[in-house]
Amino acid sequence: MNLDDFSDLIERPDNGMRRDAEERRERLAVAPGALGRLDELGEWLSAAQASVPVKAIEQPRVVLFAGDHGVARLGVSGRPAGTSHELVRSVLDGASPVAVLARRMGVPVRIVDAGLDCDPELLPDEVVRHRVRRGSGRIDVEDALSAEEAEAAVRLGMAIADEEADSGTDLVVLGDLSVGGTTPASTLIAALCGTDASVVTGRGGAGIDDLAWMRKCAAIRDSLRRARPVLGDQLALLATVGGADLAATTGFLLQSAVRRMPVILDGVVSAACALVAQRAAFRAPDWWLAGQLTGEPAQAKALDRMALNPLLSHSVTVGEGTGALLALPLVQASAALAAELPEAAPDLTRPEAASDGADVRASS
Numbered sequence: 001m002n003l004d005d006f007s008d009l010i011e012r013p014d015n016g017m018r019r020d021a022e023e024r025r026e027r028l029a030v031a032p033g034a035l036g037r038l039d040e041l042g043e044w045l046s047a048a049q050a051s052v053p054v055k056a057i058e059q060p061r062v063v064l065f066a067g068d069h070g071v072a073r074l075g076v077s078g079r080p081a082g083t084s085h086e087l088v089r090s091v092l093d094g095a096s097p098v099a100v101l102a103r104r105m106g107v108p109v110r111i112v113d114a115g116l117d118c119d120p121e122l123l124p125d126e127v128v129r130h131r132v133r134r135g136s137g138r139i140d141v142e143d144a145l146s147a148e149e150a151e152a153a154v155r156l157g158m159a160i161a162d163e164e165a166d167s168g169t170d171l172v173v174l175g176d177l178s179v180g181g182t183t184p185a186s187t188l189i190a191a192l193c194g195t196d197a198s199v200v201t202g203r204g205g206a207g208i209d210d211l212a213w214m215r216k217c218a219a220i221r222d223s224l225r226r227a228r229p230v231l232g233d234q235l236a237l238l239a240t241v242g243g244a245d246l247a248a249t250t251g252f253l254l255q256s257a258v259r260r261m262p263v264i265l266d267g268v269v270s271a272a273c274a275l276v277a278q279r280a281a282f283r284a285p286d287w288w289l290a291g292q293l294t295g296e297p298a299q300a301k302a303l304d305r306m307a308l309n310p311l312l313s314h315s316v317t318v319g320e321g322t323g324a325l326l327a328l329p330l331v332q333a334s335a336a337l338a339a340e341l342p343e344a345a346p347d348l349t350r351p352e353a354a355s356d357g358a359d360v361r362a363s364s
Helices: 003-009 015-026 037-049 070-074 084-092 097-105 147-166 182-193 210-230 234-241 244-258 268-280 297-306 322-340 351-363
Strands: 060-068 109-115 171-179 263-265 288-290
Touching: 003 234, 003 244, 003 268, 015 037, 015 322, 037 322, 060 084, 060 097, 060 147, 060 244, 060 322, 070 182, 070 210, 084 097, 084 109, 084 171, 097 109, 097 322, 109 147, 109 244, 147 234, 147 244, 171 244, 171 268, 171 322, 182 210, 182 234, 182 244, 182 268, 182 297, 210 234, 234 244, 234 268, 244 268, 263 268, 263 322, 268 297
Parallel strands: 060 109, 060 171, 171 263, 263 288
Antiparallel strands: none
16 A cells, blocks of 8 residues: 555545535625625535535534544553543443533434454444554554554544445544553654654643643654654654554545545544545545634644644644644534525616616517
8 A cells, every 4th residue: 555646536626616606605695705704614514515505514423533543552541551441431321521512402423433442342333343453552662563563544544434424424533542642643753754752742631730731742742753654655644753643544534535424634643644634635634623613732733734723722632633623513504604695686776787688688
């Protein structure tokens, strides 16, 4: 597998449709610019859907890739290593933030176990049946995955994207369920942006104290040394300092762009995977929205590199796709306004409008 092949498979959203959407927006009764960024979102959706007027978002889906990371054993996370399955169980039981919001919004949630470190019997079969391996390696001293596992994880993400597109999903809210996942994510971003560990090291979703932050910074520094020799090969990079869930998310993002299925990104993990995907296929980010700005320095650097402007900035660091799901109503609102607002009545005081009306009467 060569991820660079996606560059030939991914096309940009329809710019002709975007221009038609812009022209239609000029004719609406509400003055251009009065709806702010909602106008831009509506035009982006029109281009993605190749439809003017834009169609309503009717089948959104939350997709969460789950995995554990060996680097969490260094004490770089606010949660104990190997406990990502507890996060999964909380979502399944409806007790997590994303589960509460998804239930309120009527959006189904799909969880994909790419690399949890738990007995499969602890979770439903529809969650664990895709697992690539049990946990990912400690990236400061060993590879996260073998080359074969990395390819299998990317292909898993691609298959999930195909299943969602084939089932009629018209927009994906993408998130992750992991303990230690922000460390490999920050390593990937630092490697691809050419920056130091201290610039990208944040406090993570659960929050960590200063000593844990220093351990995390050291782990990213050591992981960066292992990442730099393989920067030219995205698949090798994911195998070296990524993880099964990150590789699957990257494959999902690339195949979603191939299938013309828009995606809302959540936090630093999805941003890191998006940055890897962008390195493979430069048109791919045209199919993504940045749902929120979390306050994680690595996420901000990745979004800036991809020129993605976050829809929200509420410092939601809980993960699980929560921040991205909060942005979904804005996207749905932009579609509704673009499709349903009436066009302005012609101004008959303008000479050209009056002549147009006379032409219509004469032709009838």
